[in-house]
Amino acid sequence: MRVAIVAESFLPNVNGVTNSVLRVLEHLHAEGHEAIVVAPGAREGQEEIPDYLGFPIHRVPTVKVPLVDSLPVGVPTSAVDGAIRDFQPDIIHLASPFVLGAAGAFVARQQRIPAVALYQTDVAGFATKYHASALAHGVWEWLRTIHNSCQMTLAPSSPTIADLEEHNIKNVRHWGRGVDAVRFHPFKRSEELRRQWDPTGSKKIVGFVGRLAAEKGVHRLAGLDERSDIQVVIVGDGPERPLLEAQLPHAIFLGALGGEELAHAYASLDIFVHAGEFETFCQAIQEAQASGVPTIGPRAGGPIDLIEEGYNGLLLDVDTFVEDLPGAVDALLNPEIHAELRENARASIANKTWDALCRQLLDSYEEVLEDTRRVPLTIIGQRPELPRWAARALGARVA
Template sequence: MRVGIVAESFLPNINGVTNSVLRVLEHLKREGHEAIVIAPGAREFQEEVPDYLGFEIVRVPTVRIPLVDSLPVGVPTTTVTAALAEFKPDVIHLASPFVLGGAGAFAARQLDVPAVGLYQTDVAGFATKYHAAMVASIAWDWTRTIHNMCELTLAPSSEAIRELESHGINNVRHWGRGVDAELFTPERRSEMLRRQWDPSGEKKVVGFVGRLAAEKSVHRLAPLAENPGIQLVVVGDGPERPALEEALPGAVFTGALSGEQLARAYASLDLFVHTGEFETFCQAIQEAQASGVPTIGPRAGGPIDLIKHGVNGLLLDVDTFEEELPDAATWILDDARLPELKATARESVSDKTWDALCTQLVGYYDEVIRGYNRNVVNLFGRDVALPGWARIPRRRGA
């Protein structure tokens, strides 16, 4: 199978979209498939990677958006269609399509190739957070246009599926996210790291991991900063960091971490709190759970599927999140129940490997390829191409 991937973000930028694309590429390599990635170029002072596992990376120019400078935006150019035409994919994978992915959707139509759109970023929600209600409405119109050009849209949670369908997006199916349970494991807990964060060694360590941007609402951790028995740790970077350092006095800000450093940070927490309500999935919650750390999250979006209330963590109402947070943290951090919550957190990701999720994804690829190619018939258990005179014009979809 030949897979053309058009990604809104890719290395050297690290985020949920990039992480998913990397795992998909690794699976495609193991299974002997071919792939190409079209993605935004690196920004100033960043080093681009020319390929990944031998798969070619085709770059387009990148622009910056005010206030959202941690999210790269690729400029759609003729490169998108030209690169895909030369590669001749069997299917086009649109990773969180919006700007560059929109060009990928149009290229798929032009090249007569089926497309699968993976919904990963709540752009409309971000716009709402940045007080741009009109932009949010336009964002949904554009999202609907892009995804209804695809043969299939894959969403990471039941809440995301409901939201997409309520906005008129068709053919939505579920595809979650895997987690690397060998990298993220309770065994990476580091007492040395905990002492760096809390020299007294007497506090419970509560942390957040993610991009420090307005839509993440990290300021909601403020009530915990007032608790003398809690040491706050914030892992990540972004435009909101200076304001958060003022709002969360005494918190440790580590900057962005990756690999084993990130895994040690997760495992060294006693509680992980995710504060933003615009997550279509929230991979950070899964990574915390794999690390044996109970979680608190908003009762919105992806966390609803990941957190089993009272079993591996707690869900809090968005409108009263800050008011509920101190009591919720106290309940989880109680030494009488914390060990059991840690164990159930780890157990909750036992069946969520990337290998299983990527096998499912390739199954979706195969499904749309078979459904799209109307010039193939099945005779005696074998697919047989129709001769030219008998071929049926392909329907262009909704």
């Protein structure tokens, strides 16, 4: 199979979209398939890689977006059309399409190639968080145009699927996220690392891992930072870091970590907290659970499917998250149940490997291809048509 992946984000920028694309590429490589990636280029000071596992990466220029400049946006150009036309894929995979992915959706329709879109980012929620709620309606109209031009949309959680269907996005199926259960493991817990964080050895370690941006809600951990019996540890970087360092003056900020450093950091926590309500999945929660760490998250979005209350963690209402967080942390740290919660956290990811998830993804590709063989796109076309102004803006060919 020949797969063209159009990714809204990719290396050297590391986030949930990038990580899932990397795992898909690794599976395609292991199974002997062919692939290319169309992705945003690196920003100034970053190093681009020309390929991944031998799969070529075709870059487009990037621009910075105010307030979210840690996530460069790829500028659609005719290079998207050219790369896909030259490769002649069997199917196009759109990873979190919005700007560059919209160009990929348009090219798929123009070239009569079936496409699968993966919904991974709550852009409408982000618009609200960044005080642009008036844009949310337009965002949903744009997403509906993109996703309904594809043959299938895959979404990572039941609340996300319900949200998409409520906004009239068609043919939505569930596709979660796998976790590396070897890298993220309770055995990676490090007493040496814990002593570096708390030389007294008397505090419980509560942490967060992720991008330090407004939509992640990290400031909601400030109440824990004031406690003498808790050490807050923050892993990650982003535009909010200076503000968060002021709001959580006693917290330890480790910056962005990867590989074994990240695995040891996860496993050395006593509690993991993710406070942002705009997660379509929340891979960080799943990685913490694989590391044997009980988790706390909002009763919204992806965490609802990942946290089983009283078994591997707790869900808190968004409106009262700050007030409820200290009590929730105390409940999970109860010495009578904490060890059991740690075991349950690890057990909850037993059937969530990337191999299983990627096999499911390829089954979705095959289903779309089979449907296309029965009813060719040249006969039924693809709906809906993009407006001509949008097509021109995306740099694609317009008849």
